[in-house]
Structures are given as structure tokens and as C-alpha cells.
Amino acid sequence: MKAFNQYLQDLCGLELTTLAKGYKYTVFGGSTVVIEGHKGLCAFLPTQISFFVGGGLLKVEGSNLTIKCVQRQSAVVVGKIDNVAVSNG
Amino acid sequence: MASKCSITFTGLNINHLLNTLAAQNIAVFGVKRNKNSCTICVLSISVSKTIDLLNKKCYNIQKVSYGGLFGAVIFAKKHIALMIALSIFVLALCFTSNICLKVEVCGDFSLQQVNAVLTELGVGVGTKLSAINKDSVENYLCNKLGALYATVNNKSSVLYVSVYLPKTVDTPIDLNKKRNIVAPSQGIVLSVSCQQGTPLVKAGDSVVKGQVLIEGSRVFVDGTSQHVYAIGQVVLQLSSTAFAPYTGTMTVTQPTGKVYHNTGVYLFGKQYQQQPPFDNYTVNSTVTALKPLNLLISHNTYYQLATVTQKATLEQCLPQLKQQAVQQATQKCSFVVEEILYEITNQGVKATVLGTITIN
Numbered sequence: 001m002k003a004f005n006q007y008l009q010d011l012c013g014l015e016l017t018t019l020a021k022g023y024k025y026t027v028f029g030g031s032t033v034v035i036e037g038h039k040g041l042c043a044f045l046p047t048q049i050s051f052f053v054g055g056g057l058l059k060v061e062g063s064n065l066t067i068k069c070v071q072r073q074s075a076v077v078v079g080k081i082d083n084v085a086v087s088n089g
Numbered sequence: 090m091a092s093k094c095s096i097t098f099t100g101l102n103i104n105h106l107l108n109t110l111a112a113q114n115i116a117v118f119g120v121k122r123n124k125n126s127c128t129i130c131v132l133s134i135s136v137s138k139t140i141d142l143l144n145k146k147c148y149n150i151q152k153v154s155y156g157g158l159f160g161a162v163i164f165a166k167k168h169i170a171l172m173i174a175l176s177i178f179v180l181a182l183c184f185t186s187n188i189c190l191k192v193e194v195c196g197d198f199s200l201q202q203v204n205a206v207l208t209e210l211g212v213g214v215g216t217k218l219s220a221i222n223k224d225s226v227e228n229y230l231c232n233k234l235g236a237l238y239a240t241v242n243n244k245s246s247v248l249y250v251s252v253y254l255p256k257t258v259d260t261p262i263d264l265n266k267k268r269n270i271v272a273p274s275q276g277i278v279l280s281v282s283c284q285q286g287t288p289l290v291k292a293g294d295s296v297v298k299g300q301v302l303i304e305g306s307r308v309f310v311d312g313t314s315q316h317v318y319a320i321g322q323v324v325l326q327l328s329s330t331a332f333a334p335y336t337g338t339m340t341v342t343q344p345t346g347k348v349y350h351n352t353g354v355y356l357f358g359k360q361y362q363q364q365p366p367f368d369n370y371t372v373n374s375t376v377t378a379l380k381p382l383n384l385l386i387s388h389n390t391y392y393q394l395a396t397v398t399q400k401a402t403l404e405q406c407l408p409q410l411k412q413q414a415v416q417q418a419t420q421k422c423s424f425v426v427e428e429i430l431y432e433i434t435n436q437g438v439k440a441t442v443l444g445t446i447t448i449n
Contacts, residue, residue, distance in 0.1 A: 040108040041104045041107050041108050041111075042104065043104065044103065044107070044120070045122075046122075066119070066122075067107070067117070067119075067120035068118065068119065068120075069118045069119075070111050070116075070117045070120065071111055071114075071116045071117075072111050072112060072114055075111075
């Protein structure tokens with residue numbers, strides 16, 4: 001039985017190091033965004049919260065946005081989420 | 090779940106600060122930003138580290154709110170005297186709840202009687218409630234006081250003791266036993282009502298003390314008689330007479346002309362003033378109240394009186410003679426005065442006081 005990471009590697013055609021060093025974001029119900037693997041907060045506004053991610057910027061746009069939790073490599077943003085976009089800077 | 094603390098601060102570059110906090114493994118929750126002011130929540134274990142960092146970075150900390158158990162500990166540390174007082178209070182409460190602080194007595198016996206018996210047993214204020222054997226105390230109270238029953242209970246620090254006398258019943262009357270209704274004093278019969286027995290007097294008769302009014306016997310047609318318990322009611326009019334002689338003179342009290350003035354103070358119910366130099370006097374006072382000081386100022390004028398004996402006619406002496414005669418007549422009687430009759434002669438005034446009594 002293959003390990004999950006090995007399975008992902010074959011499926012996505014990505015190297016393991018890329019998978020390990022990458023970032024991930026999950027949107028729940030249009031009101032919560034969980035970001036993993038960020039490299040710090042870039043902007044914090046009620047309408048936009050941006051995080052540095054590997055090779056780019058992850059923007060969460062909406063209204064009444066607040067940071068529910070921010071840790072070393074993970075963060076949770078809550079509010080009325082309109083758009084989550086990653087721009088390669 | 091670990092308790093969190095809320096920190097409100099102001100400053101610039103808040104994004105950089107949040108990154109710094111995250112980089113130092115300080116988890117930040119509930120970030121709320123309002124222009125230059127920001128409120129964050131951190132775990133209580135990270136509070137001191139966060140505050141140090143904020144001070145180091147020259148952020149202005151406006152408010153720190155501690156929550157949960159950590160907050161309670163901080164509050165206790167800040168109000169150590171209150172915590173000590175609370176602890177002493179709780180200990181005192183636990184201790185005194187087992188001590189009798191008051192004894193409440195109810196029933197047919199007085200507090201002093203019951204307390205005297207309780208003292209013999211060593212029960213009273215200050216006794217340990219757990220050391221009191223309630224059954225023994227109840228039995229002792231009944232035996233010592235001759236009570237029908239006693240109950241001893243305690244509620245918190247109060248001991249409730251109830252002791253009751255046995256109920257007594259009136260002695261039954263033997264209606265076959267002879268009993269007469271007799272006059273307790275001399276008087277005139279006003280009315281006679283007889284239910285059982287034989288009345289020996291009628292309305293208008295004069296009776297003397299000890300005279301039988303209703304005899305305890307039933308007379309039959311054939312002449313035989315039977316002893317019975319006399320039941321009835323007799324109303325007697327009683328009287329007492331006294332005479333006040335006319336001597337041709339009367340004593341009157343009249344002012345001598347000497348006057349004395351002074352001023353007195355009434356303060357909280359007590360009077361402070363100089364006494365007049367007269368033995369007999371009449372006084373005229375004007376009182377002024379000074380509120381809200383609760384002070385009364387009285388301006389007094391004393392008129393000296395003297396008792397003189399002077400010649401007087403019978404008409405002039407009449408009120409005094411009447412009062413004297415009534416007073417003497419009332420002193421001799423043992424009934425309630427209902428009517429006063431006067432008989433005025435040239436020798437003086439005779440007063441007769443009348444009253445009624447009902448004999449059953």
C-alpha cells in the first residue's frame with residue numbers, strides 16, 4: 001500500500017519536496033478560509049487580507065474580514081468571503 | 090482548553106507585528122483591527138512574552154484583559170486582602186454553623202424558666218450543636234418543668250425549644266349538690282332571674298351581706314324538697330354615703346403678685362432650665378422650635394401662689410364641699426360608681442355614690 005504522499009505525487013505529477021514546501025488553502029461555506037503554509041501577513045483590511053505564499057500572494061477578498069487565528073504557518077480568516085485568489089508575484 | 094487573554098494596543102506596522110508574533114510561535118486569535126488600534130487574543134502562557142514584545146517594539150498597550158482561570162488568579166493576586174477576608178469568612182461560617190448562637194423559646198413557659206433548666210444541662214449560647222442530645226434535653230425539660238411535652242430542634246445556629254403544659258379541664262359541677270346564691274354586700278335588689286332554685290327576694294328588697302338571694306332547693310307541690318345547684322342572676326344596687334360639713338370658711342389659692350422669668354432649653358427630650366424660687370406657682374410658657382436642630386426654647390413666667398383661708402358663703406363653698414364628699418364616699422366603696430346624688434343642707438353636703446353588681 002502506497003503512502004498518501006507518494007499517491008499524491010503520482011497523481012499530481014509533483015515532486016515530494018514541492019508538495020511539502022507548498023501552501024494550501026481551504027474555503028468552508030463561503031465564510032471561513034484556512035490557509036496552511038503561508039509565509040507571513042501582507043495586508044490586513046476589513047475587505048482584503050493577504051498572505052505571502054511560496055512564490056506569490058494569496059488574497060482573500062470579501063467584507064467584515066477578520067483573522068480568527070494566525071500562527072507560524074497557518075491562519076484562519078473569517079467573514080463574508082467573496083474571492084480567494086493567488087497571484088504569482 | 091487554555092484560557093486566553095485579550096490585548097488592545099495602538100501603533101503602526103501591525104501586519105509586521107503579527108508576523109513577528111507568529112514567527113515566535115505565539116498563536117494569535119481573534120485579531121480585530123480599527124485603524125491604528127488592534128485587539129488580539131493570545132494564550133495565557135504567552136501573555137508575558139507578547140507584552141514584552143509589544144513594549145520592546147514601542148507599541149502602546151491600552152488594555153489587557155485576562156480571562157478564564159488565569160484571570161481569576163490575577164484578580165486574586167491583585168486583591169490579596171479580599172481573598173484572605175473571604176477565606177476567613179468561609180472558615181468562620183463553617184465553624185459557627187455548629188455553634189449555638191441563639192435559643193428561641195416558645196410554649197407555655199417563660200424564657201427564664203426554660204433557660205434555667207437548659208443551663209443545668211449545659212445547653213445554651215456557645216454550646217456545640219452536634220454535642221446536644223435532643224432526646225435527653227426534651228425528657229429533662231418535661232420532668233423538671235412538669236410539662237406535657239417538649240421539642241428541641243436546631244436550624245443553622247438557632248436552637249428552637251418548645252415546652253407545653255398539660256391541658257387542665259374545669260372541675261365539673263354537680264348540679265345535685267346544694268348551692269345558694271348569697272349577697273356579697275348590703276344593697277337593694279334591682280332584678281332577679283332564676284333558672285334553678287327558689288328565689289327568696291324580689292326587686293326592691295333591701296338585703297344585707299350574706300343574705301340568701303336564691304336558695305339551692307326545689308320545692309314540690311307535695312311539700313317535699315330536693316337539693317339543687319342554684320342557677321340564676323341577681324342585680325344589686327350598692328351605695329356609699331359621705332358628708333362634707335360647711336365650716337363658714339374656705340381655702341383658696343391666689344397669686345401673691347411675685348413673678349419670676351427664665352428661659353429653658355429642651356434638647357432631645359431633656360429640659361435644661363433654672364427652677365423658680367417659689368414652692369407653689371403657676372407658669373405661663375412660650376415655646377419656640379428650632380428645626381432641624383431638634384431644639385426647643387421656652388420663655389417661662391412664674392406667678393407665685395399662696396393658700397389662704399377666707400370667709401365664704403355656702404354657695405361659694407359648694408363645689409369644694411361636693412368634691413370632698415364624693416371623694417370620701419368613693420374611698421369607702423368597692424364598686425364602679427355609676428351615679429352620684431347630692432343632698433345640700435345648711436350644715437353641709439351629703440354625697441351618695443351608687444353602683445350595681447351582678448351576682449350569678
